[in-house]
Amino acid sequence: MSESRAADGDQTYDVIVIGGGPVGENAAGRTAAGGLRTALVEAERVGGECSYWACMPSKALLRPGHALAAARRVPGVPVGERLDAAAVLKRRNEFTSNWDDSGQVDWAVGAGIEVVRGRGRLTGERTVEVGGRVLTARRAVIVCTGSVPRTPNLPGLADVEHWGSREATSAQEVPSSLVVLGGGVVGVEMAQAWARLGSAVTLVVSGERPLPKFEAFAGDLVADGLREDGVVLRTGVKATGVSGVDGSVTLSLSDGSSVSGEKLLVATGRQPATFDLGVEQFGFTAGDALPVDDTGRVEGVDWLYAAGDVTGRALLTHQGKYAARAVGTAVVTGAQNPQPWTASVATADHTAVPQVVFTDPEVAAVGWTEAQARDAGLDVRVVDLDIAVAGSSLHADGYKGKARMIVDERKRTLVGVTFAGPDTAELLHAATVAIVGEITVDRLWHAVPAYPTISEVWLRLLEAYGL
Numbered sequence: 327m328s329e330s331r332a333a334d335g336d337q338t339y340d341v342i343v344i345g346g347g348p349v350g351e352n353a354a355g356r357t358a359a360g361g362l363r364t365a366l367v368e369a370e371r372v373g374g375e376c377s378y379w380a381c382m383p384s385k386a387l388l389r390p391g392h393a394l395a396a397a398r399r400v401p402g403v404p405v406g407e408r409l410d411a412a413a414v415l416k417r418r419n420e421f422t423s424n425w426d427d428s429g430q431v432d433w434a435v436g437a438g439i440e441v442v443r444g445r446g447r448l449t450g451e452r453t454v455e456v457g458g459r460v461l462t463a464r465r466a467v468i469v470c471t472g473s474v475p476r477t478p479n480l481p482g483l484a485d486v487e488h489w490g491s492r493e494a495t496s497a498q499e500v501p502s503s504l505v506v507l508g509g510g511v512v513g514v515e516m517a518q519a520w521a522r523l524g525s526a527v528t529l530v531v532s533g534e535r536p537l538p539k540f541e542a543f544a545g546d547l548v549a550d551g552l553r554e555d556g557v558v559l560r561t562g563v564k565a566t567g568v569s570g571v572d573g574s575v576t577l578s579l580s581d582g583s584s585v586s587g588e589k590l591l592v593a594t595g596r597q598p599a600t601f602d603l604g605v606e607q608f609g610f611t612a613g614d615a616l617p618v619d620d621t622g623r624v625e626g627v628d629w630l631y632a633a634g635d636v637t638g639r640a641l642l643t644h645q646g647k648y649a650a651r652a653v654g655t656a657v658v659t660g661a662q663n664p665q666p667w668t669a670s671v672a673t674a675d676h677t678a679v680p681q682v683v684f685t686d687p688e689v690a691a692v693g694w695t696e697a698q699a700r701d702a703g704l705d706v707r708v709v710d711l712d713i714a715v716a717g718s719s720l721h722a723d724g725y726k727g728k729a730r731m732i733v734d735e736r737k738r739t740l741v742g743v744t745f746a747g748p749d750t751a752e753l754l755h756a757a758t759v760a761i762v763g764e765i766t767v768d769r770l771w772h773a774v775p776a777y778p779t780i781s782e783v784w785l786r787l788l789e790a791y792g793l
């Protein structure tokens with residue numbers, strides 16, 4: 327870790343941001359740019375989970391496998407037998423700057439932010455204690471402490487060494503075998519990354535399919551992709567216990583069977599990092615999310631704001647950074663009851679959250695699923711299609727993908743779109759723009775996708791809708 331550059335001297339700031347992950351960095355960047363003296367308090371590494379143990383290393387582990395699979399789908403491209411695991415891990419290490427945050431500290435200092443090393447704790451109105459120092463905020467304290475893995479209450483788990491997402495994204499060797507518990511985004515991404523690097527992976531999922539928060543067809547296509555990579559899927563079973571002997575961990579399952587591997591990854595979700603933060607004095611419970619309005623103001627405390635994973639709104643880096651921009655703007659401008667869709671209001675959180683699951687096939691989804699749209703009481707029309715256009719067949723032999731568009735029939739606008747298929751991630755932003763802009767399908771008809779791109783699926787969706 328880089329040398330501490332803690333701010334010294336006057337302990338009074340305009341703004342104190344607790345937590346220097348991507349969200350805290352953005353909030354602090356905004357307030358510093360707005361001329362407010364800003365302290366950024368970070369307990370571990372500036373850059374947070376995303377830079378060192380989440381987004382960056384996980385995507386660096388996945389990308390080489392996708393490149394190899396893509397090359398294999400196009401005849402005439404010379405491809406090797408398998409990935410060079412050592413080179414993949416080395417490149418992953420580079421993407422995390424070898425877990426050295428000095429580059430991000432340099433950015434913060436350059437942006438006029440004062441970095442304070444240490445764990446911050448709220449000790450009273452507008453005050454934060456860090457390692458015995460008491461910092462005071464004239465205007466606001468912004469909590470951006472992120473989230474931590476939620477460990478299930480599983481007999482034996484506490485006694486057995488196992489991986490969480492940190493170990494799964496930073497391991498320096500490929501385990502001979504890996505059992506993954508939990509079929510959410512972390513579970514499927516890491517199952518595929520390590521399988522493609524040569525590990526014998528078993529994925530244990532309590533439901534019928536992985537990715538239960540997405541449209542079912544997306545989870546099914548990802549399950550097919552994982553199986554093609556040799557991942558053994560155990561669906562519809564719950565873990566009942568864990569035991570371990572030297573070099574092997576065994577997970578007992580609810581159907582009486584068990585699975586063993588050299589390593590066990592527990593990927594059963596995350597919870598807000600509100601422990602040991604002093605939130606109880608303001609009426610909140612440690613371990614629960616901080617409830618915020620759309621400007622990030624914490625319910626009932628007018629000087630306290632929060633953004634990112636700690637609010638439990640959307641556990642995604644891009645959405646947390648969006649919330650941080652809103653909070654930063656709200657704090658700088660002092661906006662009172664600003665209108666939705668203005669710069670200090672994170673309105674899109676409710677209707678237009680985009681997410682990509684970086685497996686092969688990718689899942690790219692924005693807005694509501696069909697079930698969510700129906701639960702919201704909308705009169706919806708669902709359009710389903712295989713992705714089968716000139717662009718997809720040129721992209722890969724045997725291209726397999728599906729698309730779903732959900733239309734609010736009353737407004738004739740989109741409320742949800744899901745693409746699942748190889749390299750669909752880059753299709754997503756068009757869908758996000760359509761939803762945020764409330765563009766009618768009749769106007770979308772005039773947004774002509776270029777030939778021959780996979781985006782022509784948009785034309786097919788609109789034709790299938792009846793245009």
Ligand SMILES: Cc1cc2nc3c(=O)[nH]c(=O)nc-3n(C[C@H](O)[C@H](O)[C@H](O)COP(=O)(O)OP(=O)(O)OC[C@H]3O[C@@H](n4cnc5c(N)ncnc54)[C@H](O)[C@@H]3O)c2cc1C
Pocket residue numbers: 344345346347348349350367368369370371372373374375376377379380381382384385444445446447470471472473491495512599602603633634635636640641642643644645646684
């Ligand atoms: C394996 C994995 C892969 C992911 N991949 C993606 C992806 O591809 N795309 C995506 O959008 N999202 C992804 N996510 C989610 C993403 O990592 C989070 O949404 C994002 O990191 C949230 O940012 P944050 O700043 O709120 O929290 P964090 O990144 O968790 O940062 C919080 C920071 O606060 C610090 N902190 C905590 N408590 C204190 C305290 N009391 N005092 C001082 N500092 C404190 C921590 O040390 C940390 O640096 C992934 C998550 C995981 C686990």
Ligand SMILES: NC(=O)c1ccc[n+]([C@@H]2O[C@H](COP(=O)([O-])OP(=O)(O)OC[C@H]3O[C@@H](n4cnc5c(N)ncnc54)[C@H](O)[C@@H]3O)[C@@H](O)[C@H]2O)c1
Pocket residue numbers: 478507508509510511512513515530531532537538564565593594595596641642681682683684
């Ligand atoms: N590409 C991305 O955008 C990306 C990648 C990774 C993580 N993330 C974000 O990070 C957050 C955390 O990801 P995650 O995968 O840890 O959480 P998650 O909530 O997405 O998935 C956890 C899964 O574990 C299952 N589960 C819970 N308890 C279980 C148990 N006892 N036994 C078996 N299964 C159990 C749940 O049903 C769920 O499917 C998510 O909100 C996700 O959006 C995003």
